Amino acid sequence: MARSKITIVGAGNVGATTAHIAATRELGDIVLLDIVEGLAEGKALDIAQAGPVQLYDSLITGTQDWQKTKDSHLVIITSGLPRKPGMSRDDLLVKNVKIVKDVSQQIAKHSPDSIVIVVCNPLDAMVYAAARVTNFAKNKVMGMAGELDSARFSYFLATELGVSVKNIKCVLMGGHGDDMVPLPRFTTISGKSVTELLDTAKLDELIERTRKGGIEIVNLLGCSAYYAPAAGAVKMAEAILKDKKTEVPCCAYCDSEYDAGGYFVGVPVVLGKNGVEKIIELDLNDSELAQFQKSLAHVKHLAEQVDKLL
Numbered sequence: 001m002a003r004s005k006i007t008i009v010g011a012g013n014v015g016a017t018t019a020h021i022a023a024t025r026e027l028g029d030i031v032l033l034d035i036v037e038g039l040a041e042g043k044a045l046d047i048a049q050a051g052p053v054q055l056y057d058s059l060i061t062g063t064q065d066w067q068k069t070k071d072s073h074l075v076i077i078t079s080g081l082p083r084k085p086g087m088s089r090d091d092l093l094v095k096n097v098k099i100v101k102d103v104s105q106q107i108a109k110h111s112p113d114s115i116v117i118v119v120c121n122p123l124d125a126m127v128y129a130a131a132r133v134t135n136f137a138k139n140k141v142m143g144m145a146g147e148l149d150s151a152r153f154s155y156f157l158a159t160e161l162g163v164s165v166k167n168i169k170c171v172l173m174g175g176h177g178d179d180m181v182p183l184p185r186f187t188t189i190s191g192k193s194v195t196e197l198l199d200t201a202k203l204d205e206l207i208e209r210t211r212k213g214g215i216e217i218v219n220l221l222g223c224s225a226y227y228a229p230a231a232g233a234v235k236m237a238e239a240i241l242k243d244k245k246t247e248v249p250c251c252a253y254c255d256s257e258y259d260a261g262g263y264f265v266g267v268p269v270v271l272g273k274n275g276v277e278k279i280i281e282l283d284l285n286d287s288e289l290a291q292f293q294k295s296l297a298h299v300k301h302l303a304e305q306v307d308k309l310l
């Protein structure tokens with residue numbers, strides 16, 4: 001039986017970390033591609049040489065040559081500028097849409113049957129761009145952000161409540177921006193909503209820290225986060241490649257769902273071998289719906305800018 005082939009575009013912080021985690025989980029053979037000469041080759045060689053220590057058998061190839069990505073089952077796009085202190089994700093749009101356009105054309109040419117996970121920012125707009133340029137079926141193009149944002153919320157809750165992160169089922173929706181929509185009413189520990197476990201002021205504080213979770217790390221590091229984003233991308237890749245039917249928050253195409261009207265936005269989905277196999281529709285109350293609609297309006301505004309640039 002052939003092993004899965006995974007291409008990771010961009011061998012920077014997120015891309016290389018994604019490659020390493022994917023290798024440790026033996027998800028398949030990995031092609032790491034970057035435009036910078038030697039970068040992908042060097043990182044791939046280093047990751048391959050950790051194999052005998054960590055006992056994984058994945059083949060890892062670093063390259064600048066798209067030919068080597070041919071017939072990938074899954075492509076993860078991490079190529080794009082990250083934020084620096086003082087920048088918003090939206091500030092990256094003009095430069096990153098160009099990169100995503102070039103990369104998506106190569107993906108459509110070399111791996112026309114692949115499933116694509118976009119990671120670069122501004123996330124929802126870059127997923128929209130990749131879907132438009134590849135013209136792949138809508139269930140086969142998606143973005144990783146909700147997994148990261150909900151992981152941040154889970155971590156803050158677990159720390160506050162003194163429970164294992166494994167015991168928290170976090171639900172979060174909306175675009176990957178400051179107007180993301182953590183949903184404490186649906187976020188549970190052993191079936192009990194966190195709204196019953198923490199007072200409103202504390203919950204609001206943790207939600208605010210989650211919303212600003214990206215810039216907190218940018219301000220500390222001078223560049224954006226990569227361990228948790230890479231872990232999120234690998235969880236989604238694993239769900240697809242192993243047809244796990246895993247429920248994850250994911251930037252997915254929604255039309256009638258949540259009345260989104262044909263945009264890519266963060267919602268709970270089921271991931272399996274066909275990509276996004278199902279969108280889970282939660283029964284949001286008026287306040288939650290209003291927050292989601294505000295976030296969606298932002299996503300639509302960014303998509304309009306993408307339309308002008310493509």
Ligand SMILES: NC(=O)c1ccc[n+]([C@@H]2O[C@H](COP(=O)([O-])OP(=O)(O)OC[C@H]3O[C@@H](n4cnc5c(N)ncnc54)[C@H](O)[C@@H]3O)[C@@H](O)[C@H]2O)c1
Nearest residue numbers: 010012013014034035079080081082119120121144145229
């Ligand atoms: N979705 C999320 O939750 C999330 C989280 C963290 C970072 N990000 C985003 O992911 C992207 C990557 O972040 P990073 O920290 O790895 O940045 P980085 O600068 O470390 O790496 C980006 C890499 O992409 C490469 N690249 C640029 N254009 C390319 C092209 N046309 N083809 C191939 N490679 C190309 C660069 O040479 C660089 O090595 C950024 O846009 C960042 O904002 C998203």
